[in-house]
Amino acid sequence: MTVRIPYVDEDLQALAEQAGRYAAERVAPGYLERDRTRVLDRALMREMGGLGLIGPELPEAFGGQGLGTLAAGVIHEAIARADLSMSYVNLLASLNGQILSQHAPPEVAGPWLAKVTRGEALLALALTEPRGGSDAANLRLRIEHVGGDYVVNGEKTSISAADQADAVIVFGRTGSVDAGAHGVTALFVPTDAPGLTRSRFDCHGQRAIGRGSLFFENVRVPLDHRLGDENRGFVQVMQGFDFSRALIGLQVLAVARAALDDAWAHAAQREAFGKPLAAFQGVSHPLAEFDTQIEAARLLCYQSLWLKDQGLPHSAEAAMCKWWAPKLAYDTIHQCLLSFGHGGYDRGVMEQRLRDVLGFEIGDGTAQIMKTIIARARAGRHAVPN
Ligand SMILES: Cc1cc2nc3c(=O)[nH]c(=O)nc-3n(C[C@H](O)[C@H](O)[C@H](O)COP(=O)(O)OP(=O)(O)OC[C@H]3O[C@@H](n4cnc5c(N)ncnc54)[C@H](O)[C@@H]3O)c2cc1C
Numbered sequence: 001m002t003v004r005i006p007y008v009d010e011d012l013q014a015l016a017e018q019a020g021r022y023a024a025e026r027v028a029p030g031y032l033e034r035d036r037t038r039v040l041d042r043a044l045m046r047e048m049g050g051l052g053l054i055g056p057e058l059p060e061a062f063g064g065q066g067l068g069t070l071a072a073g074v075i076h077e078a079i080a081r082a083d084l085s086m087s088y089v090n091l092l093a094s095l096n097g098q099i100l101s102q103h104a105p106p107e108v109a110g111p112w113l114a115k116v117t118r119g120e121a122l123l124a125l126a127l128t129e130p131r132g133g134s135d136a137a138n139l140r141l142r143i144e145h146v147g148g149d150y151v152v153n154g155e156k157t158s159i160s161a162a163d164q165a166d167a168v169i170v171f172g173r174t175g176s177v178d179a180g181a182h183g184v185t186a187l188f189v190p191t192d193a194p195g196l197t198r199s200r201f202d203c204h205g206q207r208a209i210g211r212g213s214l215f216f217e218n219v220r221v222p223l224d225h226r227l228g229d230e231n232r233g234f235v236q237v238m239q240g241f242d243f244s245r246a247l248i249g250l251q252v253l254a255v256a257r258a259a260l261d262d263a264w265a266h267a268a269q270r271e272a273f274g275k276p277l278a279a280f281q282g283v284s285h286p287l288a289e290f291d292t293q294i295e296a297a298r299l300l301c302y303q304s305l306w307l308k309d310q311g312l313p314h315s316a317e318a319a320m321c322k323w324w325a326p327k328l329a330y331d332t333i334h335q336c337l338l339s340f341g342h343g344g345y346d347r348g349v350m351e352q353r354l355r356d357v358l359g360f361e362i363g364d365g366t367a368q369i370m371k372t373i374i375a376r377a378r379a380g381r382h383a384v385p386n
Pocket residue numbers: 124125126127128131132133134135157158159160161206211359360362363364365366367368369386
């Protein structure tokens with residue numbers, strides 16, 4: 001049961017219902033199986049692309065529909081409710097699609113984004129390095145000019161879809177280490193580039209998308225594959241992260257919503273002491289409290305996307321979504337799992353949901369980093385320098 005959101009008009013509601021029907025029929029049935037095989041379903045990806053469910057906010061010239069990020073939001077909810085890993089297809093297309101469409105030369109962005117929106121290509125984003133992810137600008141992967149190319153050397157780690165992506169946006173150092181964020185350049189690198197090798201981790205959740213490392217050994221990248229200006233890649237390109245944090249919020253909240261719907265149905269049907277479980281306030285009140293908070297957090301996510309579509313600042317709001325929603329989703333699913341008694345502890349949908357949402361308490365920046373972003377927006381950069 002999903003509550004209507006004021007930002008979602010009739011057209012978006014129709015899109016949400018279309019995506020919801022598709023996800024329930026085609027995506028949900030393979031949720032458990034993909035956790036086991038750890039492979040993203042490429043046939044489903046192409047189906048989603050064929051139905052216009054990938055990157056609807058991207059410009060039409062790049063294969064999108066120019067619909068705005070609210071449209072991406074309603075689709076995110078629908079696909080994530082069925083399988084959070086499959087909704088990475090949407091997240092990575094929206095995040096990387098925005099970066100490519102704004103910062104790559106059209107002759108590079110055009111063919112790749114056409115494939116992304118058709119569901120024929122998956123793009124990863126590689127920022128984190130073995131020495132740390134929170135201090136993201138302090139990175140060491142080296143990018144140098146050699147002949148008429150860039151040459152890349154170094155390692156990225158904990159990258160979503162590292163071993164399944166067809167191309168990756170890589171942040172590396174072209175300036176001195178002392179230059180910090182101002183010595184970083186972003187490149188677009190197809191993953192079949194010679195010298196690029198990949199590994200796969202054994203993840204707790206989100207196992208169909210997975211994470212892994214990327215190793216660059218003298219990888220040559222054409223100069224026209226640079227995104228934004230040299231040494232300004234971090235400052236320019238990182239702006240794309242803001243709205244994707246609201247999309248992540250909607251992804252995890254959709255999983256929590258599905259868990260709540262299951263838990264309410266179970267509490268209404270299963271009996272103890274001669275009554276439905278829901279009659280006991282010890283069961284129903286925690287669910288009611290989480291239900292309230294899930295709807296409030298959804299509103300915040302949609303408000304952030306609305307601000308983005310209006311061209312208004314939304315960094316603090318998106319950071320609020322990103323720290324609050326994953327923790328709230330985890331706590332909600334935990335409560336739902338308990339309401340199933342011993343059955344909740346079996347391998348199955350509920351425990352997988354718990355494992356899946358936990359990843360977003362870390363991925364794309366932890367709660368501490370998000371709260372620092374909010375503090376900086378409120379108190380000013382002079383008061384919260386890093
Ligand atoms: C599911 C998942 C998907 C991911 N996908 C990607 C991806 O696609 N691309 C990518 O580049 N990276 C990805 N990551 C990596 C992720 O962005 C980093 O793990 C994250 O930014 C934290 O970095 P770290 O793990 O190195 O922790 P560290 O930076 O070592 O931090 C460790 C702990 O210290 C805390 N901490 C650090 N600095 C501060 C501070 N100043 N104040 C308060 N607390 C602090 C952190 O909050 C954290 O709790 C993913 C991670 C996960 C789990």
